[in-house]
Amino acid sequence: MNQNLSKTVLILGANSDVAKQCIKQYAKKGFSVLAASRDIKSLELFVNENNLASKVNVLFFDSVDFDSHQEFYNRLSTKPSIVVYAAGFLVQNEQAFVDFKSTQQMMMVNYMGAVSILNIIAMDKTNRNLERIIGLSSLSGVRGRKSNFVYGSTKAAFTTYLAGLRQELASRNIKINALVIGYIRTKINEGLQLNENLIMEPDYVAKYIVNAGNSFTIVPNFKWKIIYWILKLSPEFLVAKLP
Template sequence: MHPKTVLILGANSDVAKAAIVQYADRGYRIIAASRSTAELESFVQTGVPKGSNVTVLYFDATDFAGHGAFYRSLPEKPQIVLYAAGFQVPQEQALVDFEGSFRMMQVHYAGAVSILNIIATDPENPGLERIVGLSSLSGVRGRKSNFIYGSTKSAFTQYLAGLRQHLFPRKVIVNVIVAGYIRSKMTAGLDLPASLLMEPAFIAKAVVNAGNGFTIVPGWKWKLIHLFLKHAPEKLVAKLP
């Protein structure tokens, strides 16, 4: 069977790197795109099985004007797309530093809309099968500890929900991975409960094995937290950190 091509945007994140390995293990061709191409090249050389078909390209989620040229330059059109670009500043900083807040908006939402619209509307790629977005439990409900970051993830999730409906007639599946705390570069140094931290490979497995459903919440503990956040009364949510 002819191998499929996976395009991973924001491929230098810990989850994306784990996804590269898992897709490579299954024989996929991989286009890994990131601003940090040198670091990504090093990872491919040392962390990916020998003989894997991985191409590293430069991609900047905030370079909206360049997204069209980036997509047109791809060596081949993807059947699967993973948007995993991420950026975060602490809530205290985001409240007083609009540049940090704005960059989160650009990376998580505006950049995703820009490049995914281009991919989803390409009439020359009838083989597109799936788009997966890496979102967050932080986007399920506004909370005082992280509502600026969370709002950018919420917008991303809602965009994906609408994109799923738009692409339904073409039988293109859109999934959103609603993840809790991940042991990663972005959470390093944060005081998080060890019992709730998930490994990047665990999240990547949910990406690679994504089925037909829209919302995928990895981990049974986080499934319970997700339900609570969606349905708990405002007065209870307001008491959360």
């Protein structure tokens, strides 16, 4: 018998390209999947097209409607063993400088919404099934760079939150993973001029999420691992010269 048949994974922001691949891979591994998103019609279409209706329950979840988060969690039919926060929103620096509403939306989706719902989930000590929380962060949050530091700051904040949450939950043996991700061929990156040699496919990234181990920081792809360490270790005067 598959040991995952009795386990439930909750995917928040489940309509993203990477999250959809996670749904497929978790279902294949025998998990029951709670797929939560604002766009439930699109998600239901995806589930039906992939014959996943028997394994996936589609739920409405708005990451920026903070007041609804406690009720959303309370109404879950089964409390999760694994939680994946995959919700994300991106505007480029040029827009972020002049359009604060979009900037605020980015802050709320990428950081504030995550803290709101994950605090609720993490502090529920009655859920003895909870064993792992995974957050999708970004290489953009490793160091502040001229080209994307507004977006990057939201991801840096999220990574820092996850690092502290890891310490908070260590005594309960709950694992925390931060996926520090580079370019992916997804809707959020459409129209951007990106290096094709560095672009990862959503299903490739999803494998790292679904098979996450004990390491806190997970950087998919060896090329991005090299870039990650260059960014981490470079002195500030060199980082300042990067685009």
